[in-house]
Amino acid sequence: MLFLLGDTNLDPLKESLVLAGEDDKEVLLISDAVHLGRAAGLAELKALGLETVYAEKKAVQDRGLTLPGGCKVLDMAEVLELMFDHQKIVNA
Amino acid sequence: MATLTLTLLSGAVENETADFALRLAQSALDQGHRINLFLLGNASYLANQEVPFQGDKGLTPELAAYMDSFRLTGRIEDLAKAGAVIHTCHTTEYARGVEGCPYLAGVSRGNVGVSWTKFLMTSDLALTLG
Numbered sequence: 164m165l166f167l168l169g170d171t172n173l174d175p176l177k178e179s180l181v182l183a184g185e186d187d188k189e190v191l192l193i194s195d196a197v198h199l200g201r202a203a204g205l206a207e208l209k210a211l212g213l214e215t216v217y218a219e220k221k222a223v224q225d226r227g228l229t230l231p232g233g234c235k236v237l238d239m240a241e242v243l244e245l246m247f248d249h250q251k252i253v254n255a
Numbered sequence: 256m257a258t259l260t261l262t263l264l265s266g267a268v269e270n271e272t273a274d275f276a277l278r279l280a281q282s283a284l285d286q287g288h289r290i291n292l293f294l295l296g297n298a299s300y301l302a303n304q305e306v307p308f309q310g311d312k313g314l315t316p317e318l319a320a321y322m323d324s325f326r327l328t329g330r331i332e333d334l335a336k337a338g339a340v341i342h343t344c345h346t347t348e349y350a351r352g353v354e355g356c357p358y359l360a361g362v363s364r365g366n367v368g369v370s371w372t373k374f375l376m377t378s379d380l381a382l383t384l385g
Contacts (some may be wrong), residue, residue, distance in 0.1 A: 169271075193272075193275050194270060194271040194272065194275065219275070239279060239281075240285075240286065242279065242282075243259075243279060243282050243283055243288075246380060246382065247257060247379070252380075252382055254382070254383055254384065
């Protein structure tokens with residue numbers, strides 16, 4: 164299941180992770196949430212059981228961030244492909 | 256070709272979500288997919304034509320240019336021209352006192368019970384962004 168996160172408050176995400184059950188959990192960071200793609204945030208997300216962390220490219224570029232390799236930066240075409248692949252997306 | 260319905264809850268400026276949604280919609284259209292865009296809640300403000308202010312703006316040109324960068328009306332019209340089907344929720348327009356304001360070209364008055372439901376029932380993927 165893909166979770167979509169738009170800011171750095173992890174509380175809604177923590178509450179909604181249960182919806183994934185035993186499914187793989189991935190998260191796409193957009194807007195200010197891309198700050199969580201940095202090392203410390205990435206560690207928090209991994210600790211929550213999110214196997215794969217993505218960040219939207221323009222939001223990353225607008226903030227001048229360079230993210231570690233553990234966070235996959237996607238352009239909008241790749242974001243769209245990710246969404247179609249998942250079908251179930253939870254906006255946390 | 257797939258059909259994607261985006262339900263947008265945010266208007267311009269309040270966050271980056273509307274910008275993200277419109278870029279996602281444009282990308283989908285560029286790839287040959289169909290887009291339904293439902294403007295709900297504060298996003299219903301995006302449905303209307305702008306009303307230019309005729310007096311002294313009280314803004315420096317730099318600040319005006321910066322604020323202009325948040326305006327999304329042109330991009331909404333571009334999506335409609337490119338084939339996106341765009342409806343509003345008239346109830347949320349009514350609650351904001353803007354029901355009856357002229358729509359942008361390509362935007363239609365809609366509602367949750369009919370137009371949004373049709374969008375959802377004919378979509379391969381539906382996503383709410385707020």
